[in-house]
Amino acid sequence: MDSKFFLEFVTSLPYDYSDVRYEENRTVQIVYSGKSLKKIAENNTSGGHIRVYHKGGKGVGSFTDIKKMYPLTKELAETAEASAKDSKKKIKLAPAPVVKCEVILKPPIHPLSVSLKEKKELLEEYNNTALSVNGVKTTEMYYYEFYSKRIFANSEGTLIEYELLIVNIGGTIIAIKDGITQSMRVTIGGNDNYGKLLNRWDIFQKKAEKAVELLSADPAKGGTYTVILDPSEAGVFIHEAFGHLSEADIIQNNPAFREKLKIGTKIGNDILNVSDDPTIMDVPGGYVFDDEGVLGQKTRLITNGILTGRMHSRETAADYNEPITGNMRAVDYKFTPIIRMSNIFIENGTSTFEDMVSSIDDGYYIVGAKGGQTSGDRFTFGAEYGYRIKNGQLKELIRDINMSGELFSTLKNVKMIGNDLAFSEVGGCGKGGVGGGMQLNRKSGKGSPHILIENVTIGGKQ
Amino acid sequence: MKKAERIIDFLKPHFDEVEVLYQEGEEYTIGFENSQFSYGTGNDTTAYAIRAIKNGKMAFTVSNSTNKKNLKKVLETLKELVETGTPVEFSFNKNSNYEEVKHYAPSIKKTTSSQMYEEGMYIINKIKEKQPDATINVTVSKGVNILHYANSNGIYVSDKGSAFSTTAYLLYPGMGMGVGTWSSSLKKFRISSRKLNNIVKDYRIGLNGFTPQSGKMPVIFTPRGLFAVVITLIEGISAENVIRGISPLKDKIGERIFSEKFTVKDMPIENTTHARRFDDEGVPCFNKVIIERGTLKMFINDLKTAHQLNTDPTGNGFKRAMFGGGIEAMPHPYMANCVIEKGNITINEIIKDIKEGIIVEHLMGFHSSNYLAGEITGQISGFYIKDGKVKGRVDGAMISMNIYQDMKNIEVSSETDIGYLGSSMPYIMVKDVNITGR
Numbered sequence: 001m002d003s004k005f006f007l008e009f010v011t012s013l014p015y016d017y018s019d020v021r022y023e024e025n026r027t028v029q030i031v032y033s034g035k036s037l038k039k040i041a042e043n044n045t046s047g048g049h050i051r052v053y054h055k056g057g058k059g060v061g062s063f064t065d066i067k068k069m070y071p072l073t074k075e076l077a078e079t080a081e082a083s084a085k086d087s088k089k090k091i092k093l094a095p096a097p098v099v100k101c102e103v104i105l106k107p108p109i110h111p112l113s114v115s116l117k118e119k120k121e122l123l124e125e126y127n128n129t130a131l132s133v134n135g136v137k138t139t140e141m142y143y144y145e146f147y148s149k150r151i152f153a154n155s156e157g158t159l160i161e162y163e164l165l166i167v168n169i170g171g172t173i174i175a176i177k178d179g180i181t182q183s184m185r186v187t188i189g190g191n192d193n194y195g196k197l198l199n200r201w202d203i204f205q206k207k208a209e210k211a212v213e214l215l216s217a218d219p220a221k222g223g224t225y226t227v228i229l230d231p232s233e234a235g236v237f238i239h240e241a242f243g244h245l246s247e248a249d250i251i252q253n254n255p256a257f258r259e260k261l262k263i264g265t266k267i268g269n270d271i272l273n274v275s276d277d278p279t280i281m282d283v284p285g286g287y288v289f290d291d292e293g294v295l296g297q298k299t300r301l302i303t304n305g306i307l308t309g310r311m312h313s314r315e316t317a318a319d320y321n322e323p324i325t326g327n328m329r330a331v332d333y334k335f336t337p338i339i340r341m342s343n344i345f346i347e348n349g350t351s352t353f354e355d356m357v358s359s360i361d362d363g364y365y366i367v368g369a370k371g372g373q374t375s376g377d378r379f380t381f382g383a384e385y386g387y388r389i390k391n392g393q394l395k396e397l398i399r400d401i402n403m404s405g406e407l408f409s410t411l412k413n414v415k416m417i418g419n420d421l422a423f424s425e426v427g428g429c430g431k432g433g434v435g436g437g438m439q440l441n442r443k444s445g446k447g448s449p450h451i452l453i454e455n456v457t458i459g460g461k462q
Numbered sequence: 463m464k465k466a467e468r469i470i471d472f473l474k475p476h477f478d479e480v481e482v483l484y485q486e487g488e489e490y491t492i493g494f495e496n497s498q499f500s501y502g503t504g505n506d507t508t509a510y511a512i513r514a515i516k517n518g519k520m521a522f523t524v525s526n527s528t529n530k531k532n533l534k535k536v537l538e539t540l541k542e543l544v545e546t547g548t549p550v551e552f553s554f555n556k557n558s559n560y561e562e563v564k565h566y567a568p569s570i571k572k573t574t575s576s577q578m579y580e581e582g583m584y585i586i587n588k589i590k591e592k593q594p595d596a597t598i599n600v601t602v603s604k605g606v607n608i609l610h611y612a613n614s615n616g617i618y619v620s621d622k623g624s625a626f627s628t629t630a631y632l633l634y635p636g637m638g639m640g641v642g643t644w645s646s647s648l649k650k651f652r653i654s655s656r657k658l659n660n661i662v663k664d665y666r667i668g669l670n671g672f673t674p675q676s677g678k679m680p681v682i683f684t685p686r687g688l689f690a691v692v693i694t695l696i697e698g699i700s701a702e703n704v705i706r707g708i709s710p711l712k713d714k715i716g717e718r719i720f721s722e723k724f725t726v727k728d729m730p731i732e733n734t735t736h737a738r739r740f741d742d743e744g745v746p747c748f749n750k751v752i753i754e755r756g757t758l759k760m761f762i763n764d765l766k767t768a769h770q771l772n773t774d775p776t777g778n779g780f781k782r783a784m785f786g787g788g789i790e791a792m793p794h795p796y797m798a799n800c801v802i803e804k805g806n807i808t809i810n811e812i813i814k815d816i817k818e819g820i821i822v823e824h825l826m827g828f829h830s831s832n833y834l835a836g837e838i839t840g841q842i843s844g845f846y847i848k849d850g851k852v853k854g855r856v857d858g859a860m861i862s863m864n865i866y867q868d869m870k871n872i873e874v875s876s877e878t879d880i881g882y883l884g885s886s887m888p889y890i891m892v893k894d895v896n897i898t899g900r
Contacts, residue, residue, distance in 0.1 A: 043524035061504035079502035181835035222898035253495035376638010380841040382830025404841035459860030
């Protein structure tokens with residue numbers, strides 16, 4: 001589509017502010033289930049999303065047929081106007097620079113330059129590597145590539161043509177013995193470079209061996225412990241426990257949380273520094289412009305334990321009277337942009353892993369993220385495996401670990417931070433309930449050094 | 463000629479078999495946060511998924527434009543994909559014995575955004591009358607979903623469904639969590655006074671937090687809390703997992719797995735918002751018993767697993783998953799509408815006999831559980847029971863159970879409500895469950 005068509009359309013509208021985002025999306029998926037090729041697919045879809053702000057109200061909506069863009073826009077403007085009549089609070093947008101720009105990605109090896117056959121063969125090799133490990137029952141392995149060509153135009157004159165691209169190989173390795181089932185997740189890639197997927201057999205081999213080893217491990221014992229989280233798990237912790245509450249739309253209409261999370265509040269120990277940074281382009285959450293036409297930028301969320309920033313849209317920035325940050329993103333045209341973390345991470349501290357282990361009398365070393373969830377200040381997340389720590393030493397392997405906690409007390413319980421910051425190659429975050437349905441965003445990065453937390457609740461038999 | 467049939471006619475000369483699932487959707491949602499209107503979202507989108515077979519290999523693609531230029535692109539994509547395609551031995555559906563389902567209310571089209579706004583404000587005002595200080599979030603949604611299925615075996619079928627739904631959520635003071643209520647119907651309705659009264663009652667009870675002592679105790683899953691049990695069970699009864707050898711239920715047809723009080727049905731042929739005439743492979747859906755009085759009666763199949771097991775498909779090939787479902791997913795065995803048979807004891811009678819126990823409304827982080835093995839873990843959002851009375855909300859406690867080991871001793875309530883994955887779910891009490899608390 002011609003980008004000027006959208007700019008002309010949106011600048012001709014008689015509303016206070018409007019924007020349109022039009023996308024052409026291509027997804028390639030290859031899936032192996034055990035030895036069998038389960039799916040080979042290429043999807044090509046297109047569509048747009050409109051936002052209308054008028055007289056203090058707003059309406060948003062999506063279309064696939066361009067002819068429906070016109071009646072939909074009118075309907076959304078009516079919604080905006082009608083809703084504003086009864087609402088005490090009038091929606092405003094913080095100012096943002098007018099931009100005319102084109103963003104073309106140039107990865108060292110562009111996935112679009114690699115044949116489908118080569119992609120399938122690479123996935124098959126990694127899958128066979130995992131399946132060849134004695135004791136592995138089956139696998140579910142995928143190749144995933146998402147390429148999105150987007151046009152963003154707003155009534156202020158901004159016109160941006162930009163690309164998003166992410167490629168991953170990953171999946172689950174399952175081992176079963178004597179009625180015990182254990183699974184390990186593995187993911188490589190996470191940016192726009194196909195080259196990052198090459199020559200990675202070792203990780204599939206090691207993860208498969210670990211899945212088998214876990215069959216002989218004991219489950220975690222429920223209780224409250226001091227734990228060390230590895231960078232992968234600590235990344236999930238900061239994403240789930242703190243990151244979501246730093247997304248301004250989550251707490252915008254929750255007076256209690258707005259009070260608790262005022263800028264300048266002491267939220268953690270002095271050693272804790274947390275940032276969100278979309279300008280780190282080689283990890284999953286990197287991008288140039290967000291889906292509201294705002295340049296992505298690093299935001300320091302916690303500095304020396306004090307809350308110093310949060311992630312914003314133009315709407316929430318105006319509401320909070322804080323700076324815009326460029327965090328508004330939509331997974332595709334079916335969705336309105338919402339505030340998302342880009343690459344959230346705990347910055348390096350000064351402790352070593354050995355210092356942490358030797359400081360614990362009875363606890364766990366927890367390894368490998370297995371997903372998490374947050375609701376308000378409560379969070380829960382799982383781990384792939386762990387090790388018992390007794391009297392300052394790593395002991396036996398442990399399986400089936402799930403832990404939970406409350407944000408404010410847990411952040412204060414982060415007592416040591418390592419000097420070995422690492423980002424996960426896997427992105428992925430589900431967020432719903434703000435402006436519509438669940439959006440599963442693969443372009444969401446997280447990182448951390450090893451961290452030590454006291455008083456963490458671990459579920460399980462006592 | 464219908465669009466789905468036109469696509470088939472265009473593609474079939476190039477392949478041995480071809481099918482299309484064509485989806486048209488219109489949705490409109492308005493949301494209120496902290497009792498104020500927050501957003502209106504309208505979607506009018508279409509998409510279609512095609513599977514094509516040639517020389518024993520299958521290709522899959524999704525697109526959403528049916529103009530000639532795009533259809534030519536779809537054809538070229540399929541031709542390239544099928545060269546390296548998925549080896550396939552089954553054929554697309556040939557069965558056209560579809561049952562009628564009435565789950566479309568034409569009046570949904572006439573429901574205006576201002577009427578939806580009024581329903582939202584009604585809910586907020588009614589709650590405010592009883593609990594003026596509550597932070598209230600409400601959504602009101604309407605939707606029409608039309609599915610067309612066609613294939614080169616001459617099958618064409620379509621189905622149209624409507625839904626109107628409301629949710630209300632009250633946040634506990636100073637917290638990001640609270641209590642909620644969910645209602646849905648085929649057409650616009652007004653939320654019942656009973657539901658509004660109950661949510662205020664639950665909110666008031668939940669103002670006090672309790673962390674139970676760690677140990678074993680009875681746990682009651684509410685109709686919505688049962689989502690964790692149902693998702694875990696679906697993994698067990700999926701013929702795909704049985705064939706892969708990773709279902710704990712493989713080789714257990716005819717065996718007692720659960721309490722005799724546990725009967726689970728898949729009921730797509732009923733006039734509710736959960737109804738389906740056909741699955742995402744065009745196979746006719748039908749009602750069936752999966753677990754009868756605790757005994758496993760059958761597995762659920764799609765076309766592929768039915769062929770592998772040399773049996774008939776059960777109309778359970780759906781593009782559904784806990785994460786990542788939708789038109790771009792491949793169909794796999796999943797339940798259409800899970801219905802759990804009610805018992806003959808009221809929830810109040812169940813509660814009054816509990817010395818110390820838990821009510822589970824939601825399990826945060828459940829998706830991290832080892833649910834393939836039947837394990838359910840997660841942080842509890844729900845209520846604490848002491849000496850036969852619901853005393854307050856549960857704070858900071860985790861559950862750890864295995865549905866195949868722990869659900870041999872249960873009680874099932876006589877009341878039911880809609881659940882997350884089904885139209886009729888009771889409350890189920892599991893007698894001895896590990897809880898990690900204080």
